[in-house]
Amino acid sequence: MRVIPIQASVTSFVSAGSGCDEVSGEVPKLDLPLARRQFLKGSGILMGTIATGSVLAALAPSPVWAVELKTLSKAEGQTLMKMGRVLFPHKKLADAVYALLAKDLDAKASGDPAAASMLRDGIAALNAAAGGSFAKASDKKKLEIVSAMEGQPFFATVRGQCVTSLYDNDMAYATFGYPGSAWEKGGYITRGFQDLKWLPAPSAAASPKPYFG
């Protein structure tokens, strides 16, 4: 499990009141004089907000998240996020988690030119199949396009990356209700390992009482 890579140095410059007037409607345009300088070293930034009522609000240092890309452009990153949502469509899983997918694929691209061109070609193919913009295509169309790519290396790379990027982080744990490490909390021996009450209890012979000294 990893903790959300939202750096305080970045998020502290982000004001929650920023608008969402960019084309996609989900990336806030920010006025960040200092952060921008830092960001400009990268190739793109993915940003978004975490709904205040969400289970994630408590985890995030700020309701606004930002993920910096080193090689792929913002538009490419957004396309990968959309593809991630087609592959693993979780209504409750925040965009910030899908941004981790873009970030991890970007990291792959940054270390390996062949991977970078494979990803770029795949993204271009998604857009071409959508007649311009995969991100703007309907959900039905997106699913058709992605389904048609199954078996291709690009599909396998993105799908494979999803497995760890989407599901091995604290936001996913919170969303799916998995508490993760139990050791420091003393395990579940006194924390509900037998708290299921909607089925009849097993016999004492089948399941003896726990030992408490």
Next chain:
Amino acid sequence: MATFDQGDDSVVVIIGSGAGGGTLANELAQKGIKVVVLEAGAVQSNASFVNDEWKSFSQLAWLDPRTTSGTWRVAKDFSGLPAWICKTVGGTTTHWAGASLRLQEHEFRTKSFYGEISGANLMDWPLTLAELEPYYARAEDKMGVTRTNGIPGLPGNNNFKVLYAGATKLGYKEVHTGNMAINSQPRDDRGRCMQLGFCFQGCKSGAKWSTLYTELPKAEKTGNMDLRPESHVSRIEHDAAGKVTGVVYFDKAGQEQRQKARIVCVAGNSIETPRLLLLSASNLFKDGLANSSGQVGRNYMRHMTGSVYGVFKNPVHMYKGTTMAGIVRDEARHDTKRGFAGGYELETLSLGIPFMAAFLNPGGWGAEFAWYMDNYTHMAGMWIVGEDMPRETNRVTLNANVKDKWGNAAPNVHFDDHANDIAMREHAFTQGERIYQAAGSIKAFRTPPYPSTHNLGTCRMGASAASSVCNAYGQTHDIKNLFISDGSQFTTGGAENPTLTIVTLAIRQAEYIAGQMSARAI
């Protein structure tokens, strides 16, 4: 800890420190025999284990290059990871779930009992259950197996409650929290289970038996064991007379070392053990050591496996507590009316969110997959483990095209399911689904086999040197001072989780080796 000279040819060298090697080391050391244990992996501890699936996987799993072939689904889903076993002091006893079941009487004589099965290389063990019973008893006592030696069963968690409710409703009779080498109460200086839910990740509380913190420290105390972690054995050497004389290994620094030995015992799990015998081929033994039968690497078994995950209207939280929290044993019998030979066990299993994503349906995606993940807290899980058919063509070979970091050929694991395995899996999937339906599931998923955790049979024991690698004591037919000390010895797999039997055979082997040494027969 003792340190023995590399030139000391009076020592017994044991390769591997898991269920077989770790137990054998302690048993021999207790008898005053000097042992050098060469373990490829590094030392971890209860303190260094982590309750984090991927982090723990990189800490414990054997990740040296391996390849796969054959029609088994693992070759497609995990082509470079045929097995989920460990490279660490304590071997796979760090990762195992703790289920400790004796093989059934008829499972030692499948050829006589099942009869000829086409495409299966069945053979009777050169051993009977009766002969093994006293050793099973010692193993159960050593490991603190629940429901033996007056040790109470473990308390069942939520995942078990679901299994129990469904299975008893279906009419299954033998349903309980299992025979587990996990302390239900303090024993042997280890505490009782805290229901952490991370049995696979190395038990942080130490309630689960592992050679890492039982056999090995006990062996160390005798002053007769020299344990060398991060020592990867690459070759077993022999003299002109065909007796083994020692081993070559790479130490932590990557330096080649040589340890002399009076006896060499190989316990590297059923992929590395035959690989090492094959890598040790010489002018005298052109097909590898102890391979005059041609059976080294063959008859690779991995148990017929699969899992069923049921989703319920109400929450389960299966991750709370013991991973393998209970068992249904009724299907373990041999009853060909079901359409297959042999039997299977149903045992609860749970994965965390990270591993559920990786293993629920490898290669899977889309709305259905997402639905199962969305319903994680309402899910119950079980694992199917049954007897698979030994086949000569299911085998571990050397892949000359892929090398490990020391330049040695990687093992290739070839496996094709036998028709009997497929029929049994189908039956087990159906029964698993019926159990969850009886408990009120909305939907259930048939999860294909994970990378193999029960690797068996690649140096099988048998009565005849022409058709087997070793005798009933694990002593190779060809080389008297070379022993097989792990699950590779299994003639056939049985339906039961193999660790208890591996430990049992190691206890018996230690007695034999000590006897042979004092009789100067070796």
